[in-house]
Amino acid sequence: MRWLAVRLDLISISLITTIALLIVFMHGHIPPAYAGLAISYAVQLTGLFQFTVRLLSETEARFTSVERINHYIKNLESEGPRQITGSSASASSWPANGRITFQNVEMRYRDGLPLVLKNISFSVLPEETVGIVGRTGSGKSSLGVALFRLAELSCGSITIDDVNIAHIGLEDLRSKLSVIPQEPVLFIGTVRSNLDPLDEYTDAQIWEALEKTHIKDMVSGLTNSLHSEVMDNGENFSVGERQLLCVARALLRHSKILLLDEATAAIDTETDRLIQDTIRTSFSSCTTLVIAHRLNTVLNCDRIMVLDQGQILEFDTPSNLLANENSCFHAMMEAAEETLTRKN
Incomplete structure (x- = not known):
């Protein structure tokens, strides 16, 4: 998880750097309000990336239980019947x-x-x-x-x-x-x-x-x-x-x-x-x-x-x-x- 967080942070840093460079190079062509909004959204990507990936991994882990239950239902042989009508063992004696x-x-x-x-x-x-x-x-x-x-x-x-x-x-x-x-x-x-x-x-x-x-x-x-x-x-x-x-x-x-x-x-x-x-x-x-x-x-x-x-x-x-x-x-x-x- 730590190594995944480092890699996600690197992606976020790369995006923020790219957006900042584009804003500098396109100075005068982009309104300041739009430039500030773009940088703000890019900074928020750091936490959003980590939250989304962690949510996906937890969802996949939880669905392992669903897959296991589905496997049990389809592939496992069930035990014998609980009761057999007319068997001599049904008597209380x-x-x-x-x-x-x-x-x-x-x-x-x-x-x-x-x-x-x-x-x-x-x-x-x-x-x-x-x-x-x-x-x-x-x-x-x-x-x-x-x-x-x-x-x-x-x-x-x-x-x-x-x-x-x-x-x-x-x-x-x-x-x-x-x-x-x-x-x-x-x-x-x-x-x-x-x-x-x-x-x-x-x-x-x-x-x-x-x-x-x-x-x-x-x-x-x-x-x-x-x-x-x-x-x-x-x-x-x-x-x-x-x-x-x-x-x-x-x-x-x-x-x-x-x-x-x-x-x-x-x-x-x-x-x-x-x-x-x-x-x-x-x-x-x-x-x-x-x-x-x-x-x-x-x-x-x-x-x-x-x-x-x-x-x-x-x-x-x-x-x-x-x-x-x-x-x-x-x-x-x-x-x-x-x-x-x-x-x-």
């Missing part, structure tokens, strides 16, 4: 058990990209808690993406209580699942609107959920209690408080399937303990998938799945994996203990 079955699942995020899940097959029993561990890029979060149909499968199928999720509406599917993300998400509004955005539950039910997540005292201590203001992204709450509010929101939904995507990765040990306690007590009747960042958070799971490069390496109980000195999970635990020892 589905899923009754929470059995999850992955059968030869393969998934990529976009055509032409490599597979992030490669021939994944496993079953999760009703009310079972499964810990999912692996290094960065192993496909842990991609399992959640496939379960919520944020990206469609390239091959295979996922069934919940014997219902193929590819044959049901996205709203019917996602409304029956709950997720507690790694980054807690709160929206501008009130505490109540964040916990119950569709206004489906009573205040008593919301207070019960807050009590179970050990955050009732904090909310009741706010100026307007449930109707207290929440700033953009919950900036007026700590990370731990935001995460506990997200847990309360998931608890209100009474879903049979819960996904924890490294929910305690960015919070302190005390809040981690509160969340783990809430999950053990309040979500005991749910089928729970725990994507782990800290290995000690999955030691209480019924089974542990070890992923690597989109494939299942091991899937067994924690005791069996730890007892096997050749298992990948055993090696990961030893590496974590060594790291902890060095820090201490």
